[in-house]
Amino acid sequence: MTTARQRRTRREWGLAALLLTPSLVILGVFVLYPLGRAISLGHQRCDATGTRCRDNGWDQYLDVFRSREFQRALGVTFRFALMTVPIGLVLGVALAVLVDKQLRGMSVYRTIFSSTVATSVAVASLMWFFLLEPSVGVLADWIGGTAKTPGLLRDDSTALWAVAVSSIWANLGFTFIVATAGLQSIPAELYESAYVDGAGGWTRFSNVTVPMLGPTLLFASVVLTGRAFQSYGEFDLLTGGGPNGSTTSLTYLIYGKNSTIKSDLGLQSSVAVLLFVVLLVLSLVQVRSVERRVHYGN
Amino acid sequence: MAYGSVVASVRLESVTKTFGPVGESGDPASVAVDDVTLHIHDHEFMILLGPSGCGKSTLLRIISGLEEPTAGVVFIGDTDVTDMEPKHRDVAMVFQSYALYPHKTVQANIEFPLKVRKVPPKDRAEQAEAAATLLGLTDLLKRKPGQLSGGQRQRVALARAIVRRPAVFCMDEPLSNLDAKLRGETRAELVALHQRLESTFVYVTHDQVEAMTMGSRVAVMNRGRIEQVGTPAEVYGRPESVFVAQFIGTPPMNIFPAGLVERSEVIVGIRPEHVAIDAAAALRATVALVEHLGHETLVHCRAGDLRVAVRLDADEVAPAVHTEVGLAFPEAHRHRFDPATSRRLTSFVPADVASTKGAGA
Numbered sequence: 001m002t003t004a005r006q007r008r009t010r011r012e013w014g015l016a017a018l019l020l021t022p023s024l025v026i027l028g029v030f031v032l033y034p035l036g037r038a039i040s041l042g043h044q045r046c047d048a049t050g051t052r053c054r055d056n057g058w059d060q061y062l063d064v065f066r067s068r069e070f071q072r073a074l075g076v077t078f079r080f081a082l083m084t085v086p087i088g089l090v091l092g093v094a095l096a097v098l099v100d101k102q103l104r105g106m107s108v109y110r111t112i113f114s115s116t117v118a119t120s121v122a123v124a125s126l127m128w129f130f131l132l133e134p135s136v137g138v139l140a141d142w143i144g145g146t147a148k149t150p151g152l153l154r155d156d157s158t159a160l161w162a163v164a165v166s167s168i169w170a171n172l173g174f175t176f177i178v179a180t181a182g183l184q185s186i187p188a189e190l191y192e193s194a195y196v197d198g199a200g201g202w203t204r205f206s207n208v209t210v211p212m213l214g215p216t217l218l219f220a221s222v223v224l225t226g227r228a229f230q231s232y233g234e235f236d237l238l239t240g241g242g243p244n245g246s247t248t249s250l251t252y253l254i255y256g257k258n259s260t261i262k263s264d265l266g267l268q269s270s271v272a273v274l275l276f277v278v279l280l281v282l283s284l285v286q287v288r289s290v291e292r293r294v295h296y297g298n
Numbered sequence: 299m300a301y302g303s304v305v306a307s308v309r310l311e312s313v314t315k316t317f318g319p320v321g322e323s324g325d326p327a328s329v330a331v332d333d334v335t336l337h338i339h340d341h342e343f344m345i346l347l348g349p350s351g352c353g354k355s356t357l358l359r360i361i362s363g364l365e366e367p368t369a370g371v372v373f374i375g376d377t378d379v380t381d382m383e384p385k386h387r388d389v390a391m392v393f394q395s396y397a398l399y400p401h402k403t404v405q406a407n408i409e410f411p412l413k414v415r416k417v418p419p420k421d422r423a424e425q426a427e428a429a430a431t432l433l434g435l436t437d438l439l440k441r442k443p444g445q446l447s448g449g450q451r452q453r454v455a456l457a458r459a460i461v462r463r464p465a466v467f468c469m470d471e472p473l474s475n476l477d478a479k480l481r482g483e484t485r486a487e488l489v490a491l492h493q494r495l496e497s498t499f500v501y502v503t504h505d506q507v508e509a510m511t512m513g514s515r516v517a518v519m520n521r522g523r524i525e526q527v528g529t530p531a532e533v534y535g536r537p538e539s540v541f542v543a544q545f546i547g548t549p550p551m552n553i554f555p556a557g558l559v560e561r562s563e564v565i566v567g568i569r570p571e572h573v574a575i576d577a578a579a580a581l582r583a584t585v586a587l588v589e590h591l592g593h594e595t596l597v598h599c600r601a602g603d604l605r606v607a608v609r610l611d612a613d614e615v616a617p618a619v620h621t622e623v624g625l626a627f628p629e630a631h632r633h634r635f636d637p638a639t640s641r642r643l644t645s646f647v648p649a650d651v652a653s654t655k656g657a658g659a
Binding site for chain 2: 189190196197198203207214
């Protein structure tokens with residue numbers, strides 16, 4: 001005999017399953033199945049048509065990881081993240097602090113600073129392409145991109161920085177909005193208390209603003225790192241992975257039109273899975289290492 | 299300790315504060331503080347009392363330097379501090395929300411004002427230790443505010459205020475986030491702290507019990523103006539306006555429109571404890587409600603549109619509800635106010651100012 005409690009539990013489980021089904025289906029079709037398929041494809045080498053593949057076993061992952069192409073792309077990706085994330089964070093917070101005032105007209109600046117959120121990567125990249133390309137670019141003229149030099153986008157030593165600048169700009173709106181939300185959740189009394197106690201602007205910033213923004217900054221840095229590792233459009237539109245592979249990131253290696261493995265579905269999947277693992281580990285490290293020092297409120 | 303070694307009187311001279319665009323400063327809605335002159339003596343415990351929106355907090359913020367007055371002058375001691383930043387004023391502030399830094403330990407919170415002033419770490423620790431000892435926080439120094447109870451946080455906020463030994467303490471409703479029991483205890487502790495520090499306290503509250511029990515003097519504020527400044531006994535026993543008469547005292551003073559109690563055209567007020575239930579009295583009223591509070595009994599009567607509260611001692615027999623009683627208003631206990639200005643008519647002084655019963659509560 002079942003008790004009323006058991007009957008209720010069973011009914012609740014039924015309802016839970018029913019309510020969860022739609023999201024589970026979507027998750028399964030668009031995330032779990034593709035992930036599993038990529039992992040299995042990563043074992044294989046395929047021909048250009050992608051129909052005839054042969055299994056290479058788990059060793060293929062190790063081989064890919066050790067390969068010169070992968071290592072180089074990993075290096076490019078890391079450098080790209082190191083260029084974009086810290087600068088993006090600092091700029092986003094700085095802009096947010098600048099307009100976090102109860103002054104007339106500040107909302108205009110807020111709109112301007114957050115506008116890049118509404119700009120697609122393609123538009124942002126094209127815009128920067130037109131600024132930096134020597135033949136048409138306005139900025140290119142200023143930064144010495146004259147006929148003598150190939151231009152920032154065509155120079156091994158500057159191409160990655162040029163892409164990074166475009167990416168920082170495109171992500172600035174996101175960081176700005178997140179930082180603004182974080183700033184507005186800091187109680188005014190904390191600043192007032194510090195002010196009465198004699199703290200100047202910088203002391204208030206370092207003792208109140210920065211620590212109170214901790215959780216926000218951690219969140220933004222994890223998201224920005226993820227975005228940096230997954231950036232593709234900028235590389236594709238601005239440099240096409242060049243010159244000489246100096247901007248071939250992991251994503252570009254997987255999918256780019258100039259990639260050396262562009263016709264091998266197996267190798268592409270292999271790199272994609274490795275990118276997933278790298279990013280997963282990195283995010284965990286980020287959260288773990290910073291979390292202890294971040295204060296989440298009471 | 300060297301608390302209170304400096305003369306820390308606070309003088310506000312014709313201080314006005316308006317908010318909003320300059321062009322609209324004539325709009326009464328934007329005037330928070332309206333031409334206030336107030337002298338707070340050295341070592342005094344001054345209470346700024348009034349309903350919400352009366353300008354008391356703004357006045358406190360003007361003293362602490364968080365707000366700049368639109369007009370008027372502020373002195374601390376003999377120094378004109380009107381245009382001075384808070385750090386040069388030698389004031390400390392305790393906020394209603396305590397404003398503790400949640401990411402810092404209790405010790406770091408208390409030390410913060412010293413750190414800002416570049417006090418060497420060793421001295422910092424010593425002074426923080428002394429302040430923590432004074433407030434019974436020594437066991438909690440390594441904790442963070444999130445791990446403390448409301449009362450403990452309140453003490454940390456006080457410790458952070460006293461650690462710098464300021465001349466003037468500004469407190470903005472520091473007890474209102476505590477539960478009733480703790481509030482009662484902390485009231486007594488704050489009074490003791492004031493006596494020990496011998497500093498000047500300026501304390502904002504809307505709670506008349508706090509005002510009556512803690513203040514050396516009380517400034518009762520209404521609509522940006524000061525209605526009356528006096529000792530708790532004075533504001534209770536000799537209210538200068540109808541507002542003060544009704545704001546202080548629970549239940550408030552009974553106020554009768556002109557011509558009702560006396561022939562002359564004055565408003566008459568009388569405290570509930572001074573109304574006599576007298577079968578022979580001319581004013582007949584019906585008892586609407588009787589509240590037995592243990593130490594006293596409140597009898598609420600109705601006579602037409604008029605409501606009269608009567609306070610009886612616990613040992614007096616209260617009339618039953620719905621019965622008719624006669625109410626008498628002894629001449630000696632009547633307060634008279636000008637119907638035009640609502641101010642007290644000074645020609646008349648009730649005989650018993652000195653012998654008024656316990657204030658408020």
